[in-house]
Amino acid sequence: MSMVTATRQEMMYCPGCSHAAVLEQLGAGLDRLGLPPEQVCLVSDIGCIGTADRYFACHTFHGLHGRSVTYAEAIKRCRPDLLVLVLIGDGGCGIGTAHLVHTARRGVGVKVFVCNNFNFGMTGGQHSPTTPAGGVTATTPTGAGDRPLDVCQLVIASGGAFVARCSAFDRNLPEMIDATLRAPGFALLDIWELCTAYYMPTNKLNPPKLVEMSRELGMPFGILKNEPARTDGRTAAALDADTGPAVARPGSPPTPLSTDRPRFDVRSGLRWPQRVEIALAGSAGERIRSAAGVIGEILVAAGLQVAQLDDYPITVRKGFSLSNLIVARQPIRYTGLRTPELVIIQSEDGLRRFGSLAELPPQTLVIVNDELTWESTPARVQPVTLAPLIRQVERANVALALLAHGLIQCGWITAEALRNLADATLKGRFREANLRAIEAGVTLESSPAARS
Amino acid sequence: MAEFITGNQAVVRGALRAGCNYIAGYPITPASSILNDMIRAFADGRGIAVQVEDEIAAMGQCVAAAMCGARPMTATSGPGLSLLSENIGFAQMVEAPVVIVDCQRMGPATGGATTTGEGDVLFARHVTAGGYPLPVLAATDAVSAYRLTYNAFQIAEELRTPVIVLLSKDISSTRQTVDLENVRLLPARQRRPAPPDRPFRPYEVGELAEVPAFAPVGGPQRVRVTGSIHDACGLLTTDRREIARKLAHLNAKIAAAAERLEDVDLDLDPHAQVLVVSYGLPDGAVRDAVDELRAAGIRVSRLTLYSLWPVPQRAIRAAAEGVRHVLVPELNIGLYADVVRQVLPGVHIESLTRYDGGLIAPRTIRERVCNLLNGCNGPGGQAA
Numbered sequence: 001m002s003m004v005t006a007t008r009q010e011m012m013y014c015p016g017c018s019h020a021a022v023l024e025q026l027g028a029g030l031d032r033l034g035l036p037p038e039q040v041c042l043v044s045d046i047g048c049i050g051t052a053d054r055y056f057a058c059h060t061f062h063g064l065h066g067r068s069v070t071y072a073e074a075i076k077r078c079r080p081d082l083l084v085l086v087l088i089g090d091g092g093c094g095i096g097t098a099h100l101v102h103t104a105r106r107g108v109g110v111k112v113f114v115c116n117n118f119n120f121g122m123t124g125g126q127h128s129p130t131t132p133a134g135g136v137t138a139t140t141p142t143g144a145g146d147r148p149l150d151v152c153q154l155v156i157a158s159g160g161a162f163v164a165r166c167s168a169f170d171r172n173l174p175e176m177i178d179a180t181l182r183a184p185g186f187a188l189l190d191i192w193e194l195c196t197a198y199y200m201p202t203n204k205l206n207p208p209k210l211v212e213m214s215r216e217l218g219m220p221f222g223i224l225k226n227e228p229a230r231t232d233g234r235t236a237a238a239l240d241a242d243t244g245p246a247v248a249r250p251g252s253p254p255t256p257l258s259t260d261r262p263r264f265d266v267r268s269g270l271r272w273p274q275r276v277e278i279a280l281a282g283s284a285g286e287r288i289r290s291a292a293g294v295i296g297e298i299l300v301a302a303g304l305q306v307a308q309l310d311d312y313p314i315t316v317r318k319g320f321s322l323s324n325l326i327v328a329r330q331p332i333r334y335t336g337l338r339t340p341e342l343v344i345i346q347s348e349d350g351l352r353r354f355g356s357l358a359e360l361p362p363q364t365l366v367i368v369n370d371e372l373t374w375e376s377t378p379a380r381v382q383p384v385t386l387a388p389l390i391r392q393v394e395r396a397n398v399a400l401a402l403l404a405h406g407l408i409q410c411g412w413i414t415a416e417a418l419r420n421l422a423d424a425t426l427k428g429r430f431r432e433a434n435l436r437a438i439e440a441g442v443t444l445e446s447s448p449a450a451r452s
Numbered sequence: 453m454a455e456f457i458t459g460n461q462a463v464v465r466g467a468l469r470a471g472c473n474y475i476a477g478y479p480i481t482p483a484s485s486i487l488n489d490m491i492r493a494f495a496d497g498r499g500i501a502v503q504v505e506d507e508i509a510a511m512g513q514c515v516a517a518a519m520c521g522a523r524p525m526t527a528t529s530g531p532g533l534s535l536l537s538e539n540i541g542f543a544q545m546v547e548a549p550v551v552i553v554d555c556q557r558m559g560p561a562t563g564g565a566t567t568t569g570e571g572d573v574l575f576a577r578h579v580t581a582g583g584y585p586l587p588v589l590a591a592t593d594a595v596s597a598y599r600l601t602y603n604a605f606q607i608a609e610e611l612r613t614p615v616i617v618l619l620s621k622d623i624s625s626t627r628q629t630v631d632l633e634n635v636r637l638l639p640a641r642q643r644r645p646a647p648p649d650r651p652f653r654p655y656e657v658g659e660l661a662e663v664p665a666f667a668p669v670g671g672p673q674r675v676r677v678t679g680s681i682h683d684a685c686g687l688l689t690t691d692r693r694e695i696a697r698k699l700a701h702l703n704a705k706i707a708a709a710a711e712r713l714e715d716v717d718l719d720l721d722p723h724a725q726v727l728v729v730s731y732g733l734p735d736g737a738v739r740d741a742v743d744e745l746r747a748a749g750i751r752v753s754r755l756t757l758y759s760l761w762p763v764p765q766r767a768i769r770a771a772a773e774g775v776r777h778v779l780v781p782e783l784n785i786g787l788y789a790d791v792v793r794q795v796l797p798g799v800h801i802e803s804l805t806r807y808d809g810g811l812i813a814p815r816t817i818r819e820r821v822c823n824l825l826n827g828c829n830g831p832g833g834q835a836a
Contacts, residue, residue, distance in 0.1 A: 070512030333736035
């Protein structure tokens with residue numbers, strides 16, 4: 001059985017349109033390749049050439065304008081054993097330029113056939129990205145003024161493995177098609193065609209003039225790049241090959257992520273109230289959010305409910321960094337702060353973002369960098385000199401030390417319980433640094449908190 | 453077992469549990485960590501992860517992967533959902549099961565990348581041309597983000613449709629204590645396989661609401677997939693009967709499942725005069741406020757919506773039975789309150805909105821309920 005199931009005459013193309021001839025040749029090329037139709041997927045999109053899917057006996061996938069390359073990439077990734085071809089027009093190469101560039105760059109082994117007739121035929125002969133300068137179209141009535149896109153150079157620059165150009169009237173069109181189908185890796189053949197409905201009549205184009213145009217534009221016919229498939233990159237090796245690892249099929253048992261983490265009973269020394277709210281306010285880089293996260297993990301392991309809501313600008317290395325930590329015995333539903341019992345202000349950025357201390361109630365403990373200037377507040381204020389802490393644990397761990405210190409000061413947990421829980425819970429490459437910071441906070445000498 | 457994870461981590465856990473094996477995505481705050489974590493989870497080859505050039509490609513890849521038999525997902529935020537739009541329509545037309553996670557942030561445009569907002573609740577439903585329905589779920593916290601992501605895969609498989617799961621920044625990146633082992637999930641679903649013994653007609657259905665049988669692109673049965681209006685064979689058609697049948701089917705398969713898709717939590721006081729309908733991030737504050745109001749002797753009901761589209765009309769009507777006022781707190785300009793108004797003509801629907809990036813506090817909800825009842829001597833004077 002032939003891969004193309006319609007004759008030129010049966011196809012829905014205008015008389016003389018090159019598409020029918022090219023499809024016939026592509027079908028012949030596929031037949032020469034001899035793959036069963038189930039091993040081939042033809043992907044097309046919008047434009048006259050996009051309607052060709054119905055003439056093919058293989059799997060067909062017809063999508064949206066210029067997006068065929070995105071579909072083809074996913075199909076190739078899921079089924080590296082399939083031959084995945086793309087039929088795309090010059091319009092599709094414009095609206096989908098990014099996809100051509102990046103799928104070529106990623107070295108995915110799809111075979112792209114550009115049916116390039118220099119205008120949008122389906123919508124009434126408007127100019128396309130490949131319309132040569134001077135080309136008269138419905139939207140360039142006095143002649144196109146822009147440089148035409150050289151699809152081949154674009155794909156060469158993007159890392160396509162095989163790139164070639166020919167015209168639909170070239171005697172070697174079958175060889176060019178064969179070479180493209182057989183090329184490993186990302187391959188593209190730019191086929192110059194005649195649109196007999198629009199571009200050809202208004203621009204008096206004919207087959208010999210296509211050759212002339214190729215010379216004038218400096219866009220030569222022939223094989224322009226033919227490289228072995230990339231094998232340098234880790235992913236490229238798998239993707240270039242026309243066979244490779246298959247996607248895990250649906251129905252294969254999902255493997256849940258490990259949930260194997262230690263669990264601790266609430267230890268003696270944990271005198272946690274029903275619900276407490278803590279606000280940490282500092283600057284980017286002070287690991288405010290990490291400090292809240294470390295204490296959060298420890299307290300979750302101790303059987304408490306924790307919510308950590310962060311506030312930070314998009315520039316993660318500059319500006320304020322706030323963390324709200326709510327720790328309760330019951331599930332936490334509202335994750336915003338009502339009235340924090342413990343407020344830690346490490347920097348000017350943090351103080352400004354946190355807002356007024358004046359509205360805090362008398363029972364709130366505020367631990368504040370003593371270099372800052374803060375307004376009068378009914379809350380208990382404990383100024384801390386950071387310099388010795390920084391020497392002891394490095395600046396990046398000060399927030400965790402202050403937070404540990406605050407938990408002890410508030411009487412919610414004993415020093416011993418915090419040490420034990422931290423030792424049993426903390427993992428990963430920051431374990432030692434975090435343990436040291438907690439120890440520094442636990443042993444931090446503090447002047448008694450005073451009303452300011 | 454208790455763990456301390458973010459809403460985005462919960463999404464990843466739900467997706468992996470559901471057998472997600474393809475992710476294509478483009479980085480965007482506050483969704484990026486989902487792509488990061490999925491890439492790490494798939495490093496062992498159990499799935500395919502691609503960081504693509506834009507969200508158009510992300511959704512394009514997801515649709516194609518779905519038609520190859522994979523269970524794909526993409527995760528984005530409002531600006532990215534805008535770009536997913538055209539291929540979400542494609543997914544509807546070709547009936548591709550794809551899960552789309554939208555970690556909402558303040559909009560429009562760039563808005564506030566690290567600032568919360570829940571303004572995509574209508575956009576999600578109407579995200580694509582044509583007006584055909586797709587299910588939209590909304591998480592309130594990390595646990596529901598896990599559950600709804602898992603469920604979204606089952607719904608997508610069963611109905612062969614894109615499904616959108618909404619989070620927002622302060623769900624996505626907020627860490628919470630969760631216990632995922634005891635969460636009740638939908639039964640696992642798979643697409644109905646095409647009978648292998650006869651030629652495959654990819655879009656053949658009996659009843660209008662029937663979901664067509666599936667055979668993967670690349671399988672032994674040849675498959676035709678097209679975004680153009682098509683007949684049962686997957687070939688472009690101009691036959692009006694075929695056209696009407698296909699489009700009525702796209703509507704009917706979701707409409708017929710509407711009641712089954714209703715996912716709500718009702719906390720009913722049969723004597724309540726006020727019902728609070730909540731979804732998304734404000735739900736936590738609503739739960740606190742309702743408890744506090746009741747402690748003060750005020751009768752109030754709560755209905756939490758986890759499914760926003762199709763509109764859970766039956767649940768909303770049942771919950772509103774006998775109430776005089778319905779309060780709808782939202783982190784947008786009052787978008788879903790209008791939807792509730794259409795479901796409950798004749799009932800006073802009060803919209804409570806906030807869209808400056810802050811949360812709605814329990815106190816605000818309590819005060820508004822009290823105002824609706826012409827004042828109440830509740831705990832309205834307390835902080836927050």
